[in-house]
Amino acid sequence: MAARQKVLVLYLATSALDTPVIGWAKYDGFGDSQPMTGDEDVPPYKTGVDALRDGWRLIQASPLVSHASGEEFRTDYLKYEFFFEQWQSIEPRL
Amino acid sequence: MSRDVGLTTLQMAEFVARGVLAFDGVVPEALNARFLEQLRAPVGDSDRTLSQAYSRIIHDSSIPKISPGTSLPDCFQPGDCLHDILNLASVKGVIRSLVGDAPVFDHHFLHLTLGTGNETRRTARAVSQHNHQDSTIDPRQAFDIQLFYFPQAVTRAMGGTRYIPGSHLRRVSEAAIARYQNIVGQEHVICPAGSLYVFHMGLWHGAGCNQSTEDRYLYKIRLGPNAPQVRLWNDVDLVTQPDSPRPIFWTDPSHKDPVANRLMALEPWFEADTGRLELINRLKLWRYITGDPKADVDYWLTRIENEWGLP
Numbered sequence: 404m405a406a407r408q409k410v411l412v413l414y415l416a417t418s419a420l421d422t423p424v425i426g427w428a429k430y431d432g433f434g435d436s437q438p439m440t441g442d443e444d445v446p447p448y449k450t451g452v453d454a455l456r457d458g459w460r461l462i463q464a465s466p467l468v469s470h471a472s473g474e475e476f477r478t479d480y481l482k483y484e485f486f487f488e489q490w491q492s493i494e495p496r497l
Numbered sequence: 498m499s500r501d502v503g504l505t506t507l508q509m510a511e512f513v514a515r516g517v518l519a520f521d522g523v524v525p526e527a528l529n530a531r532f533l534e535q536l537r538a539p540v541g542d543s544d545r546t547l548s549q550a551y552s553r554i555i556h557d558s559s560i561p562k563i564s565p566g567t568s569l570p571d572c573f574q575p576g577d578c579l580h581d582i583l584n585l586a587s588v589k590g591v592i593r594s595l596v597g598d599a600p601v602f603d604h605h606f607l608h609l610t611l612g613t614g615n616e617t618r619r620t621a622r623a624v625s626q627h628n629h630q631d632s633t634i635d636p637r638q639a640f641d642i643q644l645f646y647f648p649q650a651v652t653r654a655m656g657g658t659r660y661i662p663g664s665h666l667r668r669v670s671e672a673a674i675a676r677y678q679n680i681v682g683q684e685h686v687i688c689p690a691g692s693l694y695v696f697h698m699g700l701w702h703g704a705g706c707n708q709s710t711e712d713r714y715l716y717k718i719r720l721g722p723n724a725p726q727v728r729l730w731n732d733v734d735l736v737t738q739p740d741s742p743r744p745i746f747w748t749d750p751s752h753k754d755p756v757a758n759r760l761m762a763l764e765p766w767f768e769a770d771t772g773r774l775e776l777i778n779r780l781k782l783w784r785y786i787t788g789d790p791k792a793d794v795d796y797w798l799t800r801i802e803n804e805w806g807l808p
Contacts, residue, residue: 416767417770425680427679428678443678443679476774478771480669482771
């Protein structure tokens, strides 16, 4: 049976999955929603673990990276990024 | 001639900490009306597409073409709407406090987002703009400012600029942050007509989706300093070396310095560890604008500069 992927990206307060969500993104390959930037002010889950408990499958997590000498205080991209997925079946066309 | 009204030390601390200051309704209604009158299509001749609207506006003279690097006092002619807006005492005071009396013009632009409700649906499916940081990677301690002028009242449905308070000190590469759809603590401009928002050049932001029937106008101008940005505001109340630094962690409720509190206020989206780095980077910026190489709050910089014991 054909299926389509949904992706949830959570940004957490630390490298631990049980810490608060500070940012998020959604992409819907199934097409029954059309997420866009700035469309929600409240996170879909409080923590990464809450997403696991709701059926999301973790497929990637940010590695912990050493701080380059001389750049120890530099801040840039959100540091603790976790990618989740779900697969949703689609009905075959008759 | 009226003396311009500069920012206070507390407002400067707010700018250092959050990268944004908002001034609701600072431009008088008569000027807002003049500005919009220049830009709107004549009655009965509404723009059917965004490109038609821009083609019409860019070919008239309401927003002049100015070379980057021009001194701001030479950019606009007296009597021009934008000249009058930028020379309001309160607006001049904001500009002078952050980038000096004669800042360098970088660019300006009219951001127009068409409403959706006319006889012709004038846009494809309306979507918001991704989050981004303007220009490119910019590692300077000196900073440019971007003034966002909203000549009309902006409602939530009109999709006013979204921004992430406290993101301005993060060194990222323009649209590389587009993946960050939503961030806890993000704000959306909702304001009365004539409001002015002042962004640090690094503030993450993006245009919202206009889901109203009204076209939304935003004029943005970027200005850079032409001299060190040290104590340009009304700094009579500035204290960078208090007699007694406030206790940290095991705190003293009697210490209520609002400037220190503002500089140390964490944003809800800061990671647990990098939030502390943000405080350190704020304090480095605070040292730059105060001209005090020893300025500190809550021991963040003094601690990591202490190689051999206290002097």
